[in-house]
Amino acid sequence: MSQIGASKVALSSISSQALWQQTNRLEGYGPELFRFADRKEVPYLLAPTHEEEITTLVSKTIKSYKNLPLRLYQIGRKYRDEIRPRHGVLRSREFLMKDLYTFDYSVQSALSTYEQVRAAYSRLFDELKLPYLVAEASSGDIGGDLSHEYHLPTSIGEDNVINCDSCDYVANEELAATRLNPSEDTPPAEYGDVLTAGVWRGVSKDRSTLINVWYPASYSDDDINSYAIKSVLPELDSSLIDSTPFWSSTSSKTRQPLRLVNIVDYRLGSPFTIALETNPNPKFLLPEGADLDLSIITSDYITTSTNGDPLNLLRIRDGDDCPRCESGKLKVRKAIELGHTFHLGTRYSEPLEAHVQVPKNLIEGDGSTAKSGSMTTVPMQMGCHGIGVSRIIGAVADHLADSKGLNWPRAIAPFEVVVIPGRGLDKESVIVSEYLANSQASRPLDLLLDDRSESLPWKMRDADLIGYPVVVILGKGWSTDRLCEVQCRRLSSVSHVVLEDLPMYINQLLTQL
Structure with a gap:
């Protein structure tokens, strides 16, 4: 952190829920938040991360582009109410993290900072002499549109990282893709034959939408990729194991309009979707025991991704074709995430009003001297970058230990x-x-x-x-x-x-x- 000009700070472990409401993360972050109220019934939480706090601090102290870039980091305790704390320090409710927050006045400067941080992280993991992988990743609840994860491949890992055996393609399971070959699959003639397709069911977070995911019968529910579903239907509640009772309960207890979404894997082909739409059959479309009239339920069909590509709803397997090169095959590896870098853009600076005045020509990128009166106010471009200190300890201990003991x-x-x-x-x-x-x-x-x-x-x-x-x-x-x-x-x-x-x-x- 010193090599990239970062200064050390210490932020409070207790954060205001009102601050998180400003960035719309209070409810979106989910049940992992530890929430409580003080003696005056003011709502607080134990911070699992500090984007809101650091942005508020910087917004009150930095007003000019001349004070940027700014890089602030801390090493402190974080708190998350994990659903399954396990593996000792690898997954716990209280853990030690190094997090760096960066502030720039332009996208170009922020991306330059991002690459400097990535280089610093690589130097750190190189010094540990561990076989790490740097994977393209989804930004998830943190926000932004560019991120990378640093993984240690190990059999006890709870993440899946996919890499190509021929090129430099590496991605986590949320973002990984494979080259599809629709012509290799023979679509069934109709959906009425239960042998032609299997169905995985889920519900939305508000319990009003039943989600049917249709896939070839040669696969099973265990092959379903929930990340692929969420990419086309973000409201899916993927935390539930058996979700249909929640939808059935909603349908019987509330007057809330019900919705049915059918998501069809590309391997089933367009004839399957056409048959599904033209001849709806409650026996197959609704869960067992759901006595409902399909005519009063709004039905939708999703057959392509958001960018119009064929929809692959199954997990990537060893030997699938690489999406980036012609000859490469993909390998799925268990891994432990040790670090993560995010380019956030204005995800937090806009709602928390972290603005700076900048000469217009610097934003436009011509680099010339600004003239009088040519200033503009812009939200800061941000990045956040974390390393799980206690995770590294646990991962290294497991990876290098032998029958005699640890091996640092x-x-x-x-x-x-x-x-x-x-x-x-x-x-x-x-x-x-x-x-x-x-x-x-x-x-x-x-x-x-x-x-x-x-x-x-x-x-x-x-x-x-x-x-x-x-x-x-x-x-x-x-x-x-x-x-x-x-x-x-x-x-x-x-x-x-x-x-x-x-x-x-x-x-x-x-x-x-």
């Missing part, structure tokens, strides 16, 4: 080196530790001396459990030949090194970690 990368290890003396070598271990800490032959090492009274085997097992990158042992080799035993479990390396060569040798190991 050098960049985030509690200490780079631990010195463990054998019995009777306590004084010698102090000499070795001071030599390593003060050596001018290479950079100083961040080290720990284990001078506890436990046995040497006990301390060696404890060092493996904690996961120090390098372990230096003073044992028989030191007593006989003045050699230090240097162990690096992650590199499967065990060597005996003289004291004079020890700093340089350890640094060579650490560069690989």
